[in-house]
Amino acid sequence: xxxxxxxxxxxxxxxxxxxxxxxxxxxxxxxxxxxxxxxxxxxxxxxxxxxxxxxxxxxxxxxxxxxxxxxxxxxxxxxxxxxxxxxxxxxxxxxxxxxxxxxxxxxxxxxxxxxxxxxxxxxxxxxxxxxxxxxxxxxxxxxxxxxxxxxxxxxxxxxxxxxxxxxxxxxxxxxxxxxxxxxxxxxxxxxxxxxxxxxxxxxxxxxxxxxxxxxxxxxxxxxxxxxxxxxxxxxxxxxxxxxxxxxxxxxxxxxxxxxxxxxxxxxxxxxxxxxxxxxxxxxxxxxxxxxxxxxxxxxxxx
Amino acid sequence: xxxxxxxxxxxxxxxxxxxxxxxxxxxxxxxxxxxxxxxxxxxxxxxxxxxxxxxxxxxxxxxxxxxxxxxxxxxxxxxxxxxxxxxxxxxxxxxxxxxxxxxxxxxxxxxxxxxxxxxxxxxxxxxxxxxxxxxxxxxxxxxxxxxxxxxxxxxxxxxxxxxxxxxxxxxxxxxxxxxxxxxxxxxxxxxxxxxxxxxxxxxxxxxxxxxxxxxxxxxxxxxxxxxxxxxxxxxxxxxxxxxxxxxxxxxxxxxxxxxxxxxxxxxxxxxxxxxxxxxxxxxxxxxxxxxxxxxxxxxxxxxxxxxxxxxxxxxxxxxxxxxxxxxxxxxxxxxxxxxxxxxxxxxxxxx
Numbered sequence: 001x002x003x004x005x006x007x008x009x010x011x012x013x014x015x016x017x018x019x020x021x022x023x024x025x026x027x028x029x030x031x032x033x034x035x036x037x038x039x040x041x042x043x044x045x046x047x048x049x050x051x052x053x054x055x056x057x058x059x060x061x062x063x064x065x066x067x068x069x070x071x072x073x074x075x076x077x078x079x080x081x082x083x084x085x086x087x088x089x090x091x092x093x094x095x096x097x098x099x100x101x102x103x104x105x106x107x108x109x110x111x112x113x114x115x116x117x118x119x120x121x122x123x124x125x126x127x128x129x130x131x132x133x134x135x136x137x138x139x140x141x142x143x144x145x146x147x148x149x150x151x152x153x154x155x156x157x158x159x160x161x162x163x164x165x166x167x168x169x170x171x172x173x174x175x176x177x178x179x180x181x182x183x184x185x186x187x188x189x190x191x192x193x194x195x196x197x198x199x200x201x202x203x204x205x206x207x208x209x210x211x212x213x214x215x216x217x218x219x220x221x222x223x224x225x226x227x228x229x230x231x232x233x234x235x236x237x238x239x240x241x242x243x244x245x246x247x248x249x250x251x252x253x254x255x256x257x258x259x260x261x262x263x264x265x266x267x268x269x270x271x272x273x274x275x276x277x278x279x280x281x282x283x284x285x286x287x288x289x290x291x292x293x294x295x296x297x298x299x300x301x302x
Numbered sequence: 303x304x305x306x307x308x309x310x311x312x313x314x315x316x317x318x319x320x321x322x323x324x325x326x327x328x329x330x331x332x333x334x335x336x337x338x339x340x341x342x343x344x345x346x347x348x349x350x351x352x353x354x355x356x357x358x359x360x361x362x363x364x365x366x367x368x369x370x371x372x373x374x375x376x377x378x379x380x381x382x383x384x385x386x387x388x389x390x391x392x393x394x395x396x397x398x399x400x401x402x403x404x405x406x407x408x409x410x411x412x413x414x415x416x417x418x419x420x421x422x423x424x425x426x427x428x429x430x431x432x433x434x435x436x437x438x439x440x441x442x443x444x445x446x447x448x449x450x451x452x453x454x455x456x457x458x459x460x461x462x463x464x465x466x467x468x469x470x471x472x473x474x475x476x477x478x479x480x481x482x483x484x485x486x487x488x489x490x491x492x493x494x495x496x497x498x499x500x501x502x503x504x505x506x507x508x509x510x511x512x513x514x515x516x517x518x519x520x521x522x523x524x525x526x527x528x529x530x531x532x533x534x535x536x537x538x539x540x541x542x543x544x545x546x547x548x549x550x551x552x553x554x555x556x557x558x559x560x561x562x563x564x565x566x567x568x569x570x571x572x573x574x575x576x577x578x579x580x581x582x583x584x585x586x587x588x589x590x591x592x593x594x595x596x597x598x599x600x601x602x603x604x605x606x607x608x609x610x611x612x613x614x615x616x617x618x619x620x621x622x623x624x625x626x627x628x629x630x631x632x633x634x635x636x637x638x639x640x641x642x643x644x645x646x647x648x649x650x651x652x653x
Contacts, residue, residue: 004321011360023430046546048431054541074452074549076444077497084421084436093441093496095449095545104545106432106445114497119452135431 022051030137036063037101044102068125070098077114108140163191168277180204186244210267212240215298239301253286264290306398307522307529310339310515311618316479316508316606319415328411328511329371336513340525344373348403350380351394353387353410354610357422387614388636404521408514412608414507444496446549446641447580453550461503461579462489472601479508479606505577510608530624534562534649552588555645559589562647570629571596573616575636577603624652
């Protein structure tokens with residue numbers, strides 16, 4: 001046992017502070033979500049306002065309304081806030097020059113992660129929900145994102161043409177229709193106006209099987225704007241039996257680490273009463289159970 | 303102006319905690335030793351001045367208790383500053399200018415181990431605009447360090463190199479707290495406390511006490527063979543609000559150095575009080591201390607930082623090198639306040 005005694009001890013002072021006309025006006029205004037600076041004798045604006053500038057000159061008492069936004073002049077990221085810090089999650093201390101002023105305010109930025117902090121970044125003021133006429137009526141500042149939404153919305157009429165119409169009508173009946181130039185003999189799904197290798201019209205329609213070879217695939221693991229499915233999911237290129245180009249569809253019904261090139265796959269159709277003129281009639285392709293095919297048999301389609 | 307010199311210096315080794323010592327117990331060993339070195343007792347001292355802060359022990363008027371460590375009866379001429387002991391030295395120097403007394407005893411003590419120091423130092427901040435936010439001293443210094451990086455004046459590697467050099471210098475200093483060969487690359491792997499400051503870029507918090515005896519004119523010559531004469535001494539202050547200052551420079555250190563006459567001759571050694579690594583870079587530039595100057599042979603505050611005492615120790619370390627004859631001209635510096643707000647600079651010479 002130590003010879004020296006030890007005990008916890010708390011020091012508190014119940015001080016109050018008088019604020020005066022400059023600091024007092026600024027702090028009182030915060031209650032009403034009004035941000036003001038004070039003009040110096042040489043025409044600069046200080047926020048937070050001070051009674052004297054750094055040259056010891058009294059400020060003028062003329063107040064200027066300010067937009068509650070500014071620029072970060074320096075900052076420090078605190079990953080693990082200390083007791084007494086105004087946040088209990090990671091945040092930044094910052095010197096913030098309020099727009100239209102010539103000095104900087106010490107405050108905080110709620111940026112979520114250090115990577116978002118940068119000297120020169122733009123920030124906007126966030127007011128505290130409950131106000132009591134102190135500097136903490138400003139809850140913090142938050143980054144102004146340099147991105148704004150820019151959506152495009154235009155309404156069109158789709159007319160898929162004769163060949164694609166034939167393909168979509170086929171899907172409505174649960175059939176996959178391809179187009180063929182009788183001379184060259186190659187079959188394309190969906191059918192096109194011409195065989196791209198001969199330039200001849202694909203004058204003949206053929207029904208092809210809903211089973212084929214997975215020639216290549218990718219597993220999507222990242223989210224993106226407009227995504228319909230929840231990652232991870234697999235998207236693959238399938239060359240249907242008797243055709244000469246791949247179609248693209250989801251690969252499912254199999255663990256992702258078992259998906260492989262050369263795997264035989266078969267269409268999984270929606271129930272017949274839900275069929276429309278859409279490839280969405282096929283939910284996805286799944287393993288057919290047949291043995292894999294050798295690489296050489298599909299390499300020209302990659 | 304009267305010639306005034308530092309004639310003796312005593313310090314307690316800076317350590318993490320001096321458990322078994324209250325204020326008088328910290329003060330008595332260093333004041334008695336400093337006086338004994340030059341054959342004086344408290345009865346021979348014309349003026350006594352101390353520097354400390356009550357917020358370290360958390361006891362109001364703890365500096366009064368410290369006077370018990372002196373022989374203060376019959377009543378002595380005594381004063382105290384709520385600042386580093388170096389500022390008490392400044393007051394004592396001014397007091398000796400009156401010409402009616404020839405000797406002064408200066409002391410300070412700091413038990414950092416008792417207090418939540420970074421939070422205590424928030425009390426230095428503006429009570430209207432900053433204190434309510436809880437800006438601790440490390441985060442305030444971090445705003446200054448980041449501003450230096452943004453201005454292209456230094457990198458984190460520069461900060462680490464300052465620390466490595468100081469703590470290597472401290473190997474030869476039996477009174478230093480943190481010393482040794484520190485790897486720059488390893489320091490750069492430490493997590494941030496408040497970015498861009500990592501633990502090693504901040505000074506340790508130490509307990510210590512220190513005392514210095516000043517003497518004027520012939521009195522100094524009688525006490526020691528080679529007094530460390532104070533040839534120039536100046537204290538300058540910058541605006542309180544961080545947002546009113548260019549934190550990457552120190553106009554106050556620059557002006558204080560000019561007024562103290564730092565540039566009037568070759569500087570052999572400079573003891574700079576830089577509690578954070580980046581502040582040494584600012585101070586060297588502001589005070590015009592080039593590569594030829596040996597900065598902080600003691601290891602500086604980055605090797606031992608007893609609050610309110612580390613500055614006085616800079617004066618003692620600089621003076622000892624003059625007193626011993628090792629150097630002819632030394633610069634001693636102390637800072638107080640947030641981000642180098644106050645700067646006190648002295649030039650000490652052997653002849």
